[in-house]
Amino acid sequence: xxxxxxxxxHTVREFSAKEVTPELIDGIVxxxxxxxxxxxxxxxxxxxxxxxxxxxRLHPAHFNQPAAVNAPLIVTFCADFNRFEHWCRxxxxxxxxxxxQSFMSAVIDTVAVTQQFATIAELSGLGTCYxxxxxxxxxxxxxxxxxxxxxxxxxxxxxxxxxxxxxxGPTHRLPVxxxxxxxxxxxxxxxxxxxxxxxxxxxxxxxHFVEENGKETLAQVFTDVRYPRAANEQFSxxxxxxxxxxxxxxxx
Amino acid sequence: xxxxxxxxxHTVREFSAKEVTPELIDGIVxxxxxxxxxxxxxxxxxxxxxxxxxxxRLHPAHFNQPAAVNAPLIVTFCADFNRFEHWCRxxxxxxxxxxxQSFMSAVIDTVAVTQQFATIAELSGLGTCYxxxxxxxxxxxxxxxxxxxxxxxxxxxxxxxxxxxxxxGPTHRLPVxxxxxxxxxxxxxxxxxxxxxxxxxxxxxxxHFVEENGKETLAQVFTDVRYPRAANEQFSxxxxxxxxxxxxxxxx
Numbered sequence: 001x002x003x004x005x006x007x008x009x010h011t012v013r014e015f016s017a018k019e020v021t022p023e024l025i026d027g028i029v030x031x032x033x034x035x036x037x038x039x040x041x042x043x044x045x046x047x048x049x050x051x052x053x054x055x056x057r058l059h060p061a062h063f064n065q066p067a068a069v070n071a072p073l074i075v076t077f078c079a080d081f082n083r084f085e086h087w088c089r090x091x092x093x094x095x096x097x098x099x100x101q102s103f104m105s106a107v108i109d110t111v112a113v114t115q116q117f118a119t120i121a122e123l124s125g126l127g128t129c130y131x132x133x134x135x136x137x138x139x140x141x142x143x144x145x146x147x148x149x150x151x152x153x154x155x156x157x158x159x160x161x162x163x164x165x166x167x168x169g170p171t172h173r174l175p176v177x178x179x180x181x182x183x184x185x186x187x188x189x190x191x192x193x194x195x196x197x198x199x200x201x202x203x204x205x206x207x208h209f210v211e212e213n214g215k216e217t218l219a220q221v222f223t224d225v226r227y228p229r230a231a232n233e234q235f236s237x238x239x240x241x242x243x244x245x246x247x248x249x250x251x252x
Numbered sequence: 253x254x255x256x257x258x259x260x261x262h263t264v265r266e267f268s269a270k271e272v273t274p275e276l277i278d279g280i281v282x283x284x285x286x287x288x289x290x291x292x293x294x295x296x297x298x299x300x301x302x303x304x305x306x307x308x309r310l311h312p313a314h315f316n317q318p319a320a321v322n323a324p325l326i327v328t329f330c331a332d333f334n335r336f337e338h339w340c341r342x343x344x345x346x347x348x349x350x351x352x353q354s355f356m357s358a359v360i361d362t363v364a365v366t367q368q369f370a371t372i373a374e375l376s377g378l379g380t381c382y383x384x385x386x387x388x389x390x391x392x393x394x395x396x397x398x399x400x401x402x403x404x405x406x407x408x409x410x411x412x413x414x415x416x417x418x419x420x421g422p423t424h425r426l427p428v429x430x431x432x433x434x435x436x437x438x439x440x441x442x443x444x445x446x447x448x449x450x451x452x453x454x455x456x457x458x459x460h461f462v463e464e465n466g467k468e469t470l471a472q473v474f475t476d477v478r479y480p481r482a483a484n485e486q487f488s489x490x491x492x493x494x495x496x497x498x499x500x501x502x503x504x
Contacts, residue, residue: 006283006372022434029432031258033425035367036382039478042426047433054435078437083430084474086440087449091471096481100488104387107356108407111363112382115287119371120258130288130364135356146436155360173285174294178335180281181299182274183306184398185330188338197339219343222336226291229348236352237503244504251489252496252504 005123008170012127013067015160020050020072020126025159028120035116043106044113044154045080047145048073057144061137062156067129071158076134076141077114079106081150081247098150103248107154114155127162130155136235138242150247172200257375260422264379265319267412272302272324272378277411280372287368295358296365296406297332299397300325309396313389314408319381323410328386328393329366331358333402333499350402355500359406366407379414382407388487390494402499424452 025048033042049055050073058076062068081097088095096102118128134141134156141153178196188196200206201218210218213225223229244250277300285294301307302325310328314320333349340347348354370380386393386408393405430448440448452458453470462470465477475481496502 003279003283003372006286006368009286011288026428026432027255030428031255033428033431034258034261034422036263036370036380038382038384039474040423040425041474042431044431045433045437046431047435047437049435051435083440083445083448086442086445088471088475090442090445091469093469093471093475094481095471095475096484097479099481099484100492101387101484102479102488104359104491105384107359108363108382108384108387111360112367115364115367116258116371118288119368120255128288130290130360132290132357132360135353135360144436145433146438148437148439151437170286171292173292176278176282176285179285179294179296179298180278181297181397183299183301183303184396185297185299185400185403186398187400188335190338190342193335193338193342196335217343217345219340219345222291222293223340223345223347227349227354229346229351232348232351232353233503236354239356240352240503250502250504251485251492252502 009122010168010171011129012162013070013129013158014163015070015072015127016163018161020160024124025073028117028124031120032113032117035113037109037112038105041084042109043080043084044110045078045083045151046113046117047076047078049076049145054144058141061140061144062131062133065131065133067158068131071129071160073159074131075117075157075159076145076153077110077117077155077157078147079103079110079152079154081106082148085150098247098249100248100250103152103243110154114157118157121159125161126159129158131158135239138239142242152243152246152248172203261374262420262423263381264414265322265381265410266415267322267324267379267410268415270413272412276376277325280369280376283372284365284369287365289361289364290357293336294361295332295336296362297330297335297403298365298369299328299330301328301397306396310393313392313396314383314385317383317385319410320383323381323412325411326383327369327409327411328397328405329362329369329407329409330399331355331362331404331406333358334400337402350499350501352500352502355404355495362406366409370409373411377413378411381410383410387491390491394494404495404498404500424455
């Protein structure tokens, strides 16, 4: 294996002008589809967009974040039961996949293939950036990409060759003991939390981030600026309604 | 990169008696946490279970499927806002993550780290099998593993050294053109569906599967035997209620 790659990989948000050929992307997809999938159903579709006119419709859906706008390609990974149900119809099989459990199976398939695509792309010299906004503005993405019923955007990757940045190392992560539990979940003491998050709070860029936003603590930057409750609730409703309308009604 | 690995990997359901040391697993987790994560929040926990008494409680949650019962380890990957919110409380930050959008961010983080763990484990010589049942019997899993509020099982891997099976090749997958769309989604013609699924239908093991189950078509095995509507709907309700009870109420 290549342990060095896995320990040092990092997200890329700035891309060079070097062309990403269709052949390169096809090869990555051909390998990525060997990611695990529920019952070998491959409950996803992978949409590779490079046409500037369609990218221009995707950018606002991703809040025009620089990683999206700078990338030559946006690859949108969708949970997809449309294709499988089409096969069922042609096979006189009565499909019962319009529900939350089936949607979640498709979501898991979709993120697994997304992550496999990202790994293979990065090992091929490309840089990638997950756009968390794929679940925020699903209706806009669906319109830009002509998504039919039973197809829901789950993850998007900005993809391109990275601009050289030799100074950039791996992103800091919590220590293994903070995210791994042995045998069962053991809940955290205040001391364990303080010990795990202390190094992140003390990083100069994060201290700067707190000051710049006029906050007292780094956590307040997350709760008040980056992921405030009102926005989370607004986008919860938008995504929830979109999923139901796309043909996966919730049981509640 | 190692294109050969990605093109030929396959799920392992039978495991040898060779010990999987804690050091090996710790090293895999240490690398896997460099998978992409929403805002670097690492919204997951990884629970590594090898104690036979606790495994015995997990097995029925996974319907005693052979891959689960045969494996020396079950690793349960959970969407987790418990840890992050604990940090927020200690930091006088008012968290607003008890909602569907935040849950979905955590699900995406969780599956990305699961897939990264699976890749690194397989490149280290281990075999893995996703247990799709993680989302079916979440309440049983939560009880066996002591999961607190805001922690939801999303994916489980059976992990161990594979029993040698040199005859096993990669699993058949749909052709790239069947899962990839250029620029936008282009919906499928009946001919395209028949062309994509034909080779799967004609595989001897699948023809046997159809006959064995007394069905007319392979798709009917999926809709009537493997993933019937009534079971999908029952487990939809169970998972939906669990998620809401775990502290992620739905907006609907």
